[in-house]
Amino acid sequence: MNEEEKLGPEERKLNDTERPRFKSGYVAIIGRPNVGKSTLLNQLLKFKLSIISPRPQTTRKRVLGILNGEGYQVIFLDTPGMIEPRYDLQRVMMKYVRQAVADADVVVYLVDATWKVHNPEGVARELEGMDKPVILAINKIDQVRKDTLLPLIETYSQAYPFQAIVPISALKDDGLDRLLKEIIDRLPEGHPYYPTDYITDQEERFFVAEIIREKIFHLYGEEIPYSTHVEIEEFKERPGKKDYIRAVIYVEKPSQKGILIGKGGQALKRVGELAREEIEVFLGRPVFLELFVKVMEDWRKNQARLRWLGYR
Numbered sequence: 001m002n003e004e005e006k007l008g009p010e011e012r013k014l015n016d017t018e019r020p021r022f023k024s025g026y027v028a029i030i031g032r033p034n035v036g037k038s039t040l041l042n043q044l045l046k047f048k049l050s051i052i053s054p055r056p057q058t059t060r061k062r063v064l065g066i067l068n069g070e071g072y073q074v075i076f077l078d079t080p081g082m083i084e085p086r087y088d089l090q091r092v093m094m095k096y097v098r099q100a101v102a103d104a105d106v107v108v109y110l111v112d113a114t115w116k117v118h119n120p121e122g123v124a125r126e127l128e129g130m131d132k133p134v135i136l137a138i139n140k141i142d143q144v145r146k147d148t149l150l151p152l153i154e155t156y157s158q159a160y161p162f163q164a165i166v167p168i169s170a171l172k173d174d175g176l177d178r179l180l181k182e183i184i185d186r187l188p189e190g191h192p193y194y195p196t197d198y199i200t201d202q203e204e205r206f207f208v209a210e211i212i213r214e215k216i217f218h219l220y221g222e223e224i225p226y227s228t229h230v231e232i233e234e235f236k237e238r239p240g241k242k243d244y245i246r247a248v249i250y251v252e253k254p255s256q257k258g259i260l261i262g263k264g265g266q267a268l269k270r271v272g273e274l275a276r277e278e279i280e281v282f283l284g285r286p287v288f289l290e291l292f293v294k295v296m297e298d299w300r301k302n303q304a305r306l307r308w309l310g311y312r
């Protein structure tokens, strides 16, 4: 008896031309600030990797998240919201977007269904010359009437040859299965890039700093979140004790230092409490977190300082 007969028809081994090949590749998630790019990444991964806030320009660097499934590995790149840069930090942020697009096999361009004004021609101009498959995802459909979607899909499809247009709600996990299928269909065949138990290639200390920054975005108004950079100065495992983490929060002006710390240190204490709780969930172990505030004059507008802070 040969192998095929022993296995029966359903279990018969597939030959090379029949076997569905493994798909793997990079997918850049791009779009204007606040459209829900980071929410989408987290929802796809079923893990809170990228920080989220109701305010624009929350994400400042590329965040890499790996999704492993039956027959595929998708490496998502969450990016800062695309804007016309006005100062050096924003110029570096836009460089990160360009790099993510350059690395990508597939681009997901995200727009917001709740926008009062859509500009499909503007989107088409941005995508001009991009020789990669682009999927348009229309997000936040939980916030709009269903009958507004069809005309929206129509105008976008006339402006640019999108490979697919998928209405979604990243927040409510609606439409993401279809979006993922459209992505995987367009990924090249190939081996996985990372071991299948990896969720990212970035260091723990990057995410720890991001979590602290997220709490600042949630707790302070005006310019404070935008003037803030968080640096992990020490991250030490201690035998028999909690990990020790010392973070420095840089602001641009002495007045901002006072606001960040608050009366009797209460405001900063709140940042520390909320951040520590989430860092512990993220790392899966208890930590001791100490926060310090320092002034670094106008760091967002100074190339040498930006480089020193890791924005290269």
Ligand SMILES: Nc1nc2c(ncn2[C@@H]2O[C@H](COP(=O)(O)OP(=O)(O)OP(=O)(O)O)[C@@H](O)[C@H]2O)c(=O)[nH]1
Pocket (backbone or CB within 6 Å): 032, 033, 034, 035, 036, 037, 038, 039, 040, 051, 052, 053, 054, 055, 056, 057, 058, 059, 060, 079, 080, 081, 082, 139, 140, 141, 142, 143, 168, 169, 170, 171, 172
């Ligand atoms: N109602 C609704 N809100 C959403 C949805 N997706 C994201 N949001 C909200 O939109 C806001 C911005 O979400 P983010 O994921 O931080 O947006 P982003 O595109 O990463 O923003 P930047 O990093 O600043 O460019 C947050 O308040 C989210 O909760 C959605 O599908 N429905």
Ligand SMILES: [Mg+2]
Pocket (backbone or CB within 6 Å): 037, 038, 039, 050, 051, 052, 058, 059, 079, 080, 081
């Ligand atoms: Mg973001």
